[in-house]
Amino acid sequence: MNDDGIYKRIGENPRFRELVARRERFAWLLSSIMLGLYFAYILIIAFVPQVLGTKLSADSATTLGMPVGIGLILLAFVLTGVYTHRANGEFDRLNQEVLDEVQK
Numbered sequence: 001m002n003d004d005g006i007y008k009r010i011g012e013n014p015r016f017r018e019l020v021a022r023r024e025r026f027a028w029l030l031s032s033i034m035l036g037l038y039f040a041y042i043l044i045i046a047f048v049p050q051v052l053g054t055k056l057s058a059d060s061a062t063t064l065g066m067p068v069g070i071g072l073i074l075l076a077f078v079l080t081g082v083y084t085h086r087a088n089g090e091f092d093r094l095n096q097e098v099l100d101e102v103q104k
Contacts, residue, residue, distance in 0.1 A: 009102040019094040026086060030079045041072055 010016050044051055045065070052065030 006102060010098060013098050013102060015094060015101065016098045019091060019098060022094075023087075023091055027083065030083055034076055034079055037072060037075065041068065 041052075052063060052068060054064045056062050056064060056067075
């Protein structure tokens with residue numbers, strides 16, 4: 001079987017469509033979480049900067065914006081790890097099942 005035939009069988013496989021749909025939904029969910037929090041952070045800076053400009057203590061030079069900003073960066077790493085964990089488990093298993101089916 002040539003490559004075009006395999007690609008066609010993969011594209012027509014309902015499990016492949018399920019894999020693509022699940023992966024897209026999950027990626028959009030994680031992206032929405034990250035973008036929502038990032039834009040909220042930016043909007044707070046733009047419209048109520050005094051909130052994130054609040055000092056952590058009276059004699060501190062560090063403002064609330066620093067740990068919140070660092071938290072956003074760490075959240076990006078965590079969400080990437082969550083996606084990678086699921087991709088290496090569930091999505092790889094579904095991918096292998098699709099390949100096994102079309103190569104029979």
